[in-house]
Structure formats: structure tokens, C-alpha cells
Amino acid sequence: xxxxxxxxxxxxxxxxxxxxxxxxxxxxxxxxxxxxxxxxxxxxxxxxxxxxxxxxxxxxxxxxxxxxxxxxxxxxxxxxxxxxxxxxxxxxxxxxxxxxxxxxxxxxxxxxxxxxxxxxxxxxxxxxxxxxxxxxxxxxxxxxxxxxxxxxxxxxxxxxxxxxxxxxxxxxxxxxxxxxxxxxxxxxxxxxxxxxxxxxxxxxxxxxxxxxxxxxxxxxxxxxxxxxxxxxxxxxxxxxxxxxxxxxxxxxxxxxxxxxxxxxxxxxxxxxxxxxxxxxxxxxxxxxxxxxxxxxxxxxxxxxxxxxxxxxxxxxxxxxxxxxxxxxxxxxxxxxxxxxxxxxxxxxxxxxxxxxxxxxxxxxxxxxxxxxxxxxxxxxxxxxxxxxxxxxxxxxxxxxxxxxxxxxxxxxxxxxxxxxxxxxxxxxxxxxxxxxxxxxxxxxxxxxxxxxxxxxxxxxxxxxxxxxxxxxxxxxxxxxxxxxxxxxxxxxxxxxxxxxx
Numbered sequence: 001x002x003x004x005x006x007x008x009x010x011x012x013x014x015x016x017x018x019x020x021x022x023x024x025x026x027x028x029x030x031x032x033x034x035x036x037x038x039x040x041x042x043x044x045x046x047x048x049x050x051x052x053x054x055x056x057x058x059x060x061x062x063x064x065x066x067x068x069x070x071x072x073x074x075x076x077x078x079x080x081x082x083x084x085x086x087x088x089x090x091x092x093x094x095x096x097x098x099x100x101x102x103x104x105x106x107x108x109x110x111x112x113x114x115x116x117x118x119x120x121x122x123x124x125x126x127x128x129x130x131x132x133x134x135x136x137x138x139x140x141x142x143x144x145x146x147x148x149x150x151x152x153x154x155x156x157x158x159x160x161x162x163x164x165x166x167x168x169x170x171x172x173x174x175x176x177x178x179x180x181x182x183x184x185x186x187x188x189x190x191x192x193x194x195x196x197x198x199x200x201x202x203x204x205x206x207x208x209x210x211x212x213x214x215x216x217x218x219x220x221x222x223x224x225x226x227x228x229x230x231x232x233x234x235x236x237x238x239x240x241x242x243x244x245x246x247x248x249x250x251x252x253x254x255x256x257x258x259x260x261x262x263x264x265x266x267x268x269x270x271x272x273x274x275x276x277x278x279x280x281x282x283x284x285x286x287x288x289x290x291x292x293x294x295x296x297x298x299x300x301x302x303x304x305x306x307x308x309x310x311x312x313x314x315x316x317x318x319x320x321x322x323x324x325x326x327x328x329x330x331x332x333x334x335x336x337x338x339x340x341x342x343x344x345x346x347x348x349x350x351x352x353x354x355x356x357x358x359x360x361x362x363x364x365x366x367x368x369x370x371x372x373x374x375x376x377x378x379x380x381x382x383x384x385x386x387x388x389x390x391x392x393x394x395x396x397x398x399x400x401x402x403x404x405x406x407x408x409x410x411x412x413x414x415x416x417x418x419x420x421x422x423x424x425x426x427x428x429x430x431x432x433x434x435x436x437x438x439x440x441x442x443x444x445x446x447x448x449x450x451x452x453x454x455x456x457x458x459x460x461x462x463x464x465x466x467x468x469x470x471x472x473x474x475x476x477x478x479x480x481x482x483x484x485x486x487x488x489x490x491x492x493x494x495x496x497x498x499x500x501x
């Protein structure tokens with residue numbers, strides 16, 4: 001049986017965030033027109049659609065946190081705010097006429113590779129089935145909110161929501177509010193809500209290394225210059241890229257270079273936090289860089305506010321109107337906001353992905369997700385991940401990494417256009433060797449300095465971060481090595497199994 005009788009490839013992309021939209025735009029540029037984007041929500045944008053909490057913004061500068069092939073000259077600030085980033089994605093989708101390819105309110109629940117037809121059979125929550133020669137999940141690593149395992153959380157009688165599902169119908173003015181978690185989202189929304197609330201109980205498990213955010217609005221002249229002289233825009237982007245690319249050395253090889261950030265954090269705390277006890281609680285006891293470094297200019301002033309009570313005792317439970325900490329201490333509150341991050345290591349769940357011979361991807365990844373170059377997984381043919389395992393960064397823009405992955409996938413798709421080829425499957429030994437080398441490199445990074453973070457699974461395996469320069473990843477993905485894959489012919493001697501070409 002022939003997989004596709006002409007050069008037409010049917011492609012399904014899951015998700016319409018930076019990865020999915022970037023893939024779709026490049027498919028159009030490369031001449032691939034038969035693709036569908038399946039989006040579980042009613043609009044596009046991925047994490048920039050979901051995270052609408054007050055103060056939501058990016059911690060990578062706007063000119064680098066955007067597609068290199070779709071520059072935006074009129075960014076309002078150096079660091080983009082959520083509404084502007086989402087608007088940028090909408091503009092890109094409009095320009096490339098992607099809405100005609102997107103199926104909104106279509107949540108993928110399962111996908112199974114059918115060897116006989118060499119197609120993915122994709123099931124959605126509404127009971128429909130889609131078929132595709134190629135499946136490209138672009139779900140990202142930060143799309144599933146992590147709900148804390150706290151006894152009694154479901155018994156709380158007041159408003160309770162996660163920061164990634166902000167309830168804008170809840171008026172926090174004059175309320176006693178609890179915020180659980182002090183990560184990257186909390187340091188953005190807490191300063192925004194402190195002036196409104198009657199009091200805020202800030203429950204912190206560990207402090208964070210917080211450094212100043214070099215943000216400001218762009219002047220009208222700067223925006224004009226970027227528009228009138230595209231070269232200036234490109235040079236500015238290159239300057240940002242190379243300036244922050246040097247930070248990879250500190251995260252991956254020379255952790256001591258990050259120690260200067262400790263001084264910055266302590267200086268900020270001394271300048272803005274009056275209470276010595278509160279100030280001491282805010283300073284982490286783990287090596288800088290071991291967890292995500294945060295950037296903010298208003299975090300410490302917000303925590304210093306007399307309405308904010310910083311609580312570091314462990315939470316034992318929640319009842320109908322209070323958070324209860326160790327020793328039975330009750331903290332009465334009217335509303336609870338969870339700033340507890342995301343299930344970043346649970347790649348592709350809760351979808352069920354089934355490959356050759358009935359392999360369940362969740363079972364294959366039970367000890368931690370891994371993929372060849374973060375893109376291909378042995379036993380799952382014609383499946384290409386975007387923002388897959390070990391492609392996250394601590395120092396630069398994920399958009400740069402996504403573009404590298406997208407270019408690699410396009411190379412694979414050009415190969416699969418050949419009607420004589422049924423499917424391609426990365427060799428298990430190549431995947432194993434690649435990940436063994438990667439984990440060995442990771443063992444020497446600052447992320448292995450002894451703390452637990454969202455970069456790691458419960459067992460301590462780092463499944464998220466790329467341990468090197470972004471340009472080294474681009475070089476690695478710039479060439480498709482056919483010897484890394486088993487290529488299955490459309491004309492097998494054994495019709496049922498196929499054979500490597």
C-alpha cells in the first residue's frame with residue numbers, strides 16, 4: 001500500500017502557540033499547503049492566550065522573542081507585554097491566512113500510528129477522527145497548570161484559581177488574598193494586585209534570585225528607525241542575541257560567573273525591603289541559576305508593602321475560609337491564587353500517543369521524556385516534536401530554538417514528499433547515544449547544583465533544558481543525517497511490515 005500516491009503530504013499540527021504557528025508559516029513558505037492546526041481553545045496564542053494575569057510579560061527582549069522572518073518594528077517596550085505578544089501572533093496568522101487551517105475547540109485526546117496506511121489516526125474530544133501522514137505536536141512545555149497537592153483545597157468556599165487561568169470576574173479589591181507560590185508568574189502579578197487588596201498572604205516555599213529588569217518603552221524615534229531602516233532592526237536583534245548568548249557559559253560550564261547576580265539580588269532587597277526578617281526570607285539558600293533566575297523591578301517593593309505577610313512555614317491544609325500552616329496556624333483569607341507553575345516535564349499528557357507495535361509514549365517516557373535532538377522519538381514514525389525534551393533555555397529566546405527545530409522538520413518533510421517513501425523512524429540506538437551524551441553534559445551544569453526545579457522530573461532527571469549555546473543547537477539541526485533514521489519504502493516486499501529503504 002502506498003502512503004501517498006503523489007507529492008501531497010497531509011500534516012496535522014497540534015497547538016497554535018509560537019511553535020505551531022511558526023511551523024505553519026514555514027510550511028506555507030516551503031510550499032506545503034495540506035496542513036491542519038488542531039487547537040483545543042477557541043482562539044490562538046498558546047501560553048500568551050492562557051496567561052492573562054495582571055502584569056503578564058516576557059523576560060526575553062521583544063526583538064528576539066519574535067520570528068526572525070517576521071520582524072515587528074513597533075514594539076512598545078523592550079520586553080513585550082502579554083496583549084502585545086498575542087496581538088503579534090494574531091497579525092502573523094492573518095498575514096499567512098492561517099485561520100483557514102485552524103480548527104478551534106478541537107482538543108486532541110489520542111493519536112495512533114497505523115502501519116498499514118502509514119498514517120496517524122488522530123482522535124479529538126468531540127469524537128472526530130483526523131488522518132495525517134505527519135503529526136507535529138507544538139504544545140510547548142508550559143501549557144498544563146500544576147495544581148498543588150494540598151489537603152482540603154477543594155473545600156475552600158471563596159474564589160480559587162491558577163494564575164494561568166486568571167478569573168477576571170473576581171474583584172480582589174478589599175479582599176484578604178492568599179497567593180501560593182513565588183515563581184515567575186507571581187513576581188509579575190503580585191505587584192499589580194497589592195494596591196487593591198486589604199491584605200495578602202504570600203506563601204513561599206523558597207526564595208528566588210531576582211535581578212533588575214532593564215525594561216523601558218521604545219521612543220518614537222527608535223520605532224521610526226527600525227521601520228525606516230530594517231538593517232537597524234536586524235542589527236539590534238543580533239546585538240541582543242549575542243549579548244545574552246554569552247550567558248550560556250555561566251549556566252553550562254562556569255557557574256561561578258553567576259555569583260555576581262547574588263550581589264544584585266541582595267542589593268535590591270536591602271534597598272526596597274525594610275523588615276530584616278522579611279528580607280532574609282526572600283534570599284534563596286540554593287546556588288544562583290539552579291532554578292530559574294527572575295527579573296523584576298517591582299517585586300521587592302511589593303513584598304515590602306505593609307499589607308503583605310510573607311509566610312514560609314509549610315502549608316498543611318486548606319479549609320473553607322483559611323490556609324493552615326505547620327502547627328495548625330490558620331490564615332483566614334477570602335480568595336486564593338495559585339502561582340504554582342506548570343507540569344513542565346509531563347510532555348504531551350494527557351494525550352495518548354501510540355506508535356509502532358502498540359507503544360504508548362507515556363509508558364516509554366515513564367522515567368523521563370527524551371527525543372533525538374528534542375524532535376524525533378524512536379518507534380513513533382513521522383512524529384516531530386516542537387519544544388520537545390531538552391530544548392528549553394535559561395538564557396535566551398525559545399523562538400530561536402523553535403525556528404531551528406522547524407527548519408529540521410521541513411527537511412524531513414521534503415524527504416517524505418517522495419511517494420516512494422512511506423515513513424521515517426529515528427533509530428533507537430541513535431536516540432539513546434544522543435541522550436546519553438546530553439545527560440552527561442547536563443551533569444556538569446548549574447542545574448545539577450543540588451536544588452529541585454521545574455526543569456526536572458521527580459526522580460531528578462533534567463528533561464527540559466538544552467545544555468549549551470543556541471547556535472550549537474542550530475548547527476546540530478542544520479543537517480538531516482539520513483543514517484540516523486530507518487526509511488520505510490512504499491513498495492515493501494512484506495506489505496504488512498514494510499522494509500527500510
